[in-house]
Amino acid sequence: MSGPLPDIAATAAGADAPAPRALGLEAVAMTKRFGAFTALDGVNLKVRPGSVHALLGENGAGKSTLVKCIMGYYRPEEGAVIVGAREQPITNPRQAHALGIGMVYQHFTLVPGMTVLENLVMAQAELPAVIDWQAERTRLAGFMARMPFQVPLDAPVANLAAGEKQKVEILKQIWLDCRFLILDEPTSVLTPDEADDILGLLARMARAGELTILIITHKFREVLAFADDVSVLRRGRLVGGGAVAELTVDAMAGMMIGGATAMAPAARTDQPPGAVALTVDALEALDDAGEAALRGVTLAVRRGEIVGIAGVSGNGQGALVEVLAGQRPANAGRMMVDGAPYTARRSDMLRHKVCLLPEEPLKNACVGRMSVAENMAFRRFDQPPYARARWFLSKGRMRAAARDLIARYNVRTPSPDTPIAALSGGNVQRAVLAREIGGDVEVLVAANPVFGLDFQAVADIHGQIVEARNRGAAVLLVSEDLDELLELADRILVMSDGRIVHETSGATADRLAIGRHMAGH
Numbered sequence: 001m002s003g004p005l006p007d008i009a010a011t012a013a014g015a016d017a018p019a020p021r022a023l024g025l026e027a028v029a030m031t032k033r034f035g036a037f038t039a040l041d042g043v044n045l046k047v048r049p050g051s052v053h054a055l056l057g058e059n060g061a062g063k064s065t066l067v068k069c070i071m072g073y074y075r076p077e078e079g080a081v082i083v084g085a086r087e088q089p090i091t092n093p094r095q096a097h098a099l100g101i102g103m104v105y106q107h108f109t110l111v112p113g114m115t116v117l118e119n120l121v122m123a124q125a126e127l128p129a130v131i132d133w134q135a136e137r138t139r140l141a142g143f144m145a146r147m148p149f150q151v152p153l154d155a156p157v158a159n160l161a162a163g164e165k166q167k168v169e170i171l172k173q174i175w176l177d178c179r180f181l182i183l184d185e186p187t188s189v190l191t192p193d194e195a196d197d198i199l200g201l202l203a204r205m206a207r208a209g210e211l212t213i214l215i216i217t218h219k220f221r222e223v224l225a226f227a228d229d230v231s232v233l234r235r236g237r238l239v240g241g242g243a244v245a246e247l248t249v250d251a252m253a254g255m256m257i258g259g260a261t262a263m264a265p266a267a268r269t270d271q272p273p274g275a276v277a278l279t280v281d282a283l284e285a286l287d288d289a290g291e292a293a294l295r296g297v298t299l300a301v302r303r304g305e306i307v308g309i310a311g312v313s314g315n316g317q318g319a320l321v322e323v324l325a326g327q328r329p330a331n332a333g334r335m336m337v338d339g340a341p342y343t344a345r346r347s348d349m350l351r352h353k354v355c356l357l358p359e360e361p362l363k364n365a366c367v368g369r370m371s372v373a374e375n376m377a378f379r380r381f382d383q384p385p386y387a388r389a390r391w392f393l394s395k396g397r398m399r400a401a402a403r404d405l406i407a408r409y410n411v412r413t414p415s416p417d418t419p420i421a422a423l424s425g426g427n428v429q430r431a432v433l434a435r436e437i438g439g440d441v442e443v444l445v446a447a448n449p450v451f452g453l454d455f456q457a458v459a460d461i462h463g464q465i466v467e468a469r470n471r472g473a474a475v476l477l478v479s480e481d482l483d484e485l486l487e488l489a490d491r492i493l494v495m496s497d498g499r500i501v502h503e504t505s506g507a508t509a510d511r512l513a514i515g516r517h518m519a520g521h
């Protein structure tokens with residue numbers, strides 16, 4: 001249950017400061033195996049109370065597994081967690097919460113149909129049979145007033161922007177008396193400004209002795225700006241770390257990838273764009289609530305060209321990708337590939353070589369319990385080389401083809417037979433990318449393709465997208481990351497409120513002008 005919190009400003013000033021609330025935590029010799037695979041191998045991690053500690057590592061290095069062991073989601077084969085000065089057996093997340101350890105995930109866990117107040121009240125471990133809403137409101141208003149950031153208590157969560165929701169997730173943990181907060185890639189859903197805002201506020205709370213923060217991130221910029229210490233994992237082992245002030249980005253990157261050489265950035269060849277391959281004409285579609293999501297979108301993508309779509313999440317980009325993927329019906333308008341009607345059926349995609357990298361690939365492009373090999377064969381399971389005849393599926397060929405894609409796209413998986421849901425987030429992404437652009441591509445539609453990927457994988461996947469473009473594919477790249485679009489796109493379109501509201505060439509793009517159009521001005 002949440003208790004009264006000391007005033008942060010008073011604590012920071014040091015006058016009559018109460019004992020610091022921030023918890024120190026140590027994971028000692030942590031080993032976790034999944035079958036024959038060792039995901040963590042004797043890892044030690046020491047996080048000082050009141051510090052911001054970054055946990056770095058390539059996709060699949062073991063970061064999530066380590067924090068899940070600390071939270072009691074996983075039982076490690078060996079190792080211990082020391083909280084404060086005492087070893088604590090944490091066998092489930094409830095015990096972790098009782099000790100003051102909380103976690104904020106990449107995805108949201110709030111109930112969208114309830115208000116902020118209702119979410120915070122219902123999250124409490126002990127609820128009375130009859131809730132005194134007036135008393136709860138008074139307590140929460142007092143709590144909110146002491147916090148460095150506020151969210152309106154009566155706002156329905158469904159109406160909040162991503163940054164606000166993330167703030168509520170964090171406030172919820174503090175309200176539940178969390179004094180050691182684990183953040184798993186918390187900024188992947190935020191704009192750079194929102195991310196700086198939230199991390200800056202949390203770092204101030206840490207420095208005031210209110211909280212200790214352990215943050216998993218792939219963004220060196222955030223580590224340099226907000227973290228005091230860093231630990232680096234590689235292939236399940238702790239391979240380095242120290243005070244951020246004494247380390248460079250190159251040193252941290254070097255620890256992450258070991259002896260491997262960093263990938264060179266993708267280079268676009270200088271070529272005039274070819275004929276129009278993908279046409280979208282006056283497209284209209286509704287969102288899940290029946291409101292207009294696309295209001296007459298018209299665009300064309302030529303061969304050998306990357307067209308970027310910029311926009312704040314929720315302005316129709318998701319719906320556009322879903323219509324192109326055949327996952328959402330269009331109400332009006334038409335789509336064409338090479339001048340022929342395109343209906344987004346699987347047969348159409350195969351005929352026109354249209355490939356899709358959707359957002360959240362594990363949810364939207366995979367069957368989690370099926371193997372990596374089966375998931376990689378999805379697009380062409382009934383065609384050579386997977387099938388000798390339409391009705392005869394060859395498991396052996398499927399596995400051999402998967403082995404080839406796994407090697408070419410550097411997918412970290414214990415074997416082609418591992419269920420794809422057991423792969424780390426970044427490796428699911430690579431597996432879907434391998435499936436989609438491992439063969440011939442004429443039109444590639446990619447939605448936030450490097451979300452959650454480590455720096456090597458980002459360079460790698462950007463390289464694959466640029467290579468597809470250099471080979472003559474027409475690429476529609478939807479991204480909330482403006483830097484990604486500025487780096488890769490030949491042309492940039494801005495979407496706002498279901499419409500294309502601005503167009504500019506990539507070479508002469510003005511970041512401020514794009515930002516203004518993204519904000520609806």
Ligand SMILES: Nc1ncnc2c1ncn2[C@@H]1O[C@H](COP(=O)(O)OP(=O)(O)OP(=O)(O)O)[C@@H](O)[C@H]1O
Nearest residue numbers: 034039059060061062063064065422423424425426
């Ligand atoms: N439930 C599971 N069963 C089998 N293997 C697993 C399971 N969970 C994780 N692994 C494996 O353990 C390794 C570490 O995964 P983990 O999710 O901890 O990586 P990560 O560093 O968090 O990666 P990312 O940055 O991609 O999220 C990966 O190779 C993954 O495939």
